[in-house]
Amino acid sequence: QVQLVESGGGLVQPGGSLRLSCAASGIIFNSYAMGWYRQAPGKQRELVAGITSGGSTNYANSVKGRFAISRDNAKNTVYLQMNSLKPEDTAVYYCHARRSLIDYLGQGTQVTVSS
Numbered sequence: 001q002v003q004l005v006e007s008g009g010g011l012v013q014p015g016g017s018l019r020l021s022c023a024a025s026g027i028i029f030n031s032y033a034m035g036w037y038r039q040a041p042g043k044q045r046e047l048v049a050g051i052t053s054g055g056s057t058n059y060a061n062s063v064k065g066r067f068a069i070s071r072d073n074a075k076n077t078v079y080l081q082m083n084s085l086k087p088e089d090t091a092v093y094y095c096h097a098r099r100s101l102i103d104y105l106g107q108g109t110q111v112t113v114s115s
Contacts, residue, residue, distance in 0.1 A: 002026035002104050004095040009109030012085055016113070020080040022095030022106060032099045034071055034078040038091035038111075048093070049080060063089075085113045 008020040020036065035050035049059045049069035057069055068081040078095065090113050095106035 002097075004097060004104055004106035006093065006095050006106045006109040009093060009111045011112045011114065013115050014085060014087060014113055016085050017081070017083045018085065018111060020082070020093055020095075020109060020111075022078045022080075024076045024078070024095075024097060027097060027099075027104070029076040029097075030073040032097045034069075035096040035098070036069060036078075036080045037094045037096055037105070038089075039094070039108075040088075040091040043091075045094070050096075051078065053099075082111070085111075087113045089113050 003025045005023045006020060008018060012018050031053055033050060033052045036048045037045050038048050039045040047060060048063055049067055051057045051069045051071050066084045071078045091111060092108040093111050094108045097104045
């Protein structure tokens, strides 16, 4: 059974930082591209950041220079370091795993940026 379990969300003030973690099980982690999506109320889900099995990364323009995605294959975990958070970063953040035509999505963790 595949599980993607996110953690690290919460309430943070504008300008603050959070680190999200996603622990994966049931997949050969180092063969999957991993990513983080987010969905704000009333908006479509969007890709925030991705990292390939080889470690190449890509980011949405809105988070470039503020967010960093990384992976630890020994721990089957992918991270999203979020700095200089803005109110518009408020959303549910989802962990995503993809290999070829197979993909999985976690249950999500809420991130709220507010003073």
